[in-house]
Amino acid sequence: MIIILFYVAIGCAVVPFFITVLQFFIFSINKEKYKSLLSIYHNSKFELPPLYRFYASMGFLGSFGMSYFFSRLRKGKKIIFQPKDHGDVCDFLAGINISLMKWIDNYYHLSIFSLFLYAVFIFMSLMKVIITQI
Amino acid sequence: MLNQLKELVNKPLLKSLARYVVKFRQYESMKRALNLSSRSIVHEWSTVGLGGIPGYSWYVGNAAKAAHFLKSGGYIGVGFSFLGTTNEVANACKIGREGDCSKIAFKKYAKFTSSTFAGMAGGTLGASAGMGVCVAVGIVTAGAGGVACAAVGSLVGGTVASSASDYFMDLWLK
Numbered sequence: 001m002i003i004i005l006f007y008v009a010i011g012c013a014v015v016p017f018f019i020t021v022l023q024f025f026i027f028s029i030n031k032e033k034y035k036s037l038l039s040i041y042h043n044s045k046f047e048l049p050p051l052y053r054f055y056a057s058m059g060f061l062g063s064f065g066m067s068y069f070f071s072r073l074r075k076g077k078k079i080i081f082q083p084k085d086h087g088d089v090c091d092f093l094a095g096i097n098i099s100l101m102k103w104i105d106n107y108y109h110l111s112i113f114s115l116f117l118y119a120v121f122i123f124m125s126l127m128k129v130i131i132t133q134i
Numbered sequence: 135m136l137n138q139l140k141e142l143v144n145k146p147l148l149k150s151l152a153r154y155v156v157k158f159r160q161y162e163s164m165k166r167a168l169n170l171s172s173r174s175i176v177h178e179w180s181t182v183g184l185g186g187i188p189g190y191s192w193y194v195g196n197a198a199k200a201a202h203f204l205k206s207g208g209y210i211g212v213g214f215s216f217l218g219t220t221n222e223v224a225n226a227c228k229i230g231r232e233g234d235c236s237k238i239a240f241k242k243y244a245k246f247t248s249s250t251f252a253g254m255a256g257g258t259l260g261a262s263a264g265m266g267v268c269v270a271v272g273i274v275t276a277g278a279g280g281v282a283c284a285a286v287g288s289l290v291g292g293t294v295a296s297s298a299s300d301y302f303m304d305l306w307l308k
Contacts, residue, residue: 010307014247017251058204061208
């Protein structure tokens with residue numbers, strides 16, 4: 001049982017890194033689409049909120065935040081630090097060519113999945129800390 | 135309006151935050167740091183907009199440089215971390231402990247992968263946390279101020295997450 005828990009914990013700690021490596025390749029392949037998306041947004045009447053302006057300037061390292069921004073707003077969902085004209089931005093993003101946006105949904109789901117796995121690792125580690133201290 | 139601006143930019147937290155991230159010089163007043171008189175600010179602002187204030191674009195440029203520095207620093211950090219790990223593994227395998235070589239390699243690379251992911255995720259989440267703190271404290275987050283808040287949050291988040299990852303991994307791998 002302890003050995004199974006060990007492998008589950010280490011798996012949850014290590015697998016997210018390899019998902020990130022996969023994401024790096026996905027990002028590299030779709031880099032032009034990502035840049036086009038950003039330039040379409042910059043050329044529109046809408047302004048990126050400061051947090052997402054920071055993410056947008058960070059390249060691959062900020063792409064997780066930007067995928068959250070684009071993917072959720074396109075579906076009309078709320079995000080943290082929303083743009084002022086949320087509804088209009090959602091309509092604008094929903095109107096962008098699907099071929100530019102489709103990959104970003106999968107990219108976003110991969111980010112969420114890797115974060116979930118790592119959260120499991122953190123939870124298991126905290127439990128281990130508590131159990132060893134009792 | 136000028137008084138409001140003066141109050142806003144002279145808040146202690148914004149001043150110290152901005153100095154470190156955007157490299158503000160050590161002046162008591164931001165107005166003095168930019169060598170501006172109230173008249174010149176109002177004149178330049180009303181005629182050519184915010185970007186026309188002498189020195190403003192320099193500071194905004196530095197905020198962009200800070201983001202660029204973080205981006206490059208992130209890649210360089212991962213590179214050095216990988217080289218350091220490989221070096222440690224190579225040393226451990228050389229010095230008469232060939233039997234433990236694969237065990238040490240597993241431990242070291244597992245720690246590296248976990249810490250790298252934690253640093254990236256911590257940096258992303260830390261940026262939004264930093265922005266949240268700035269909004270809560272009342273620091274202006276428009277323009278360069280927002281980028282500074284996100285950059286500081288990202289640095290702190292990445293560093294803390296990476297250290298926490300090492301601590302947790304040691305728990306499992308000891």
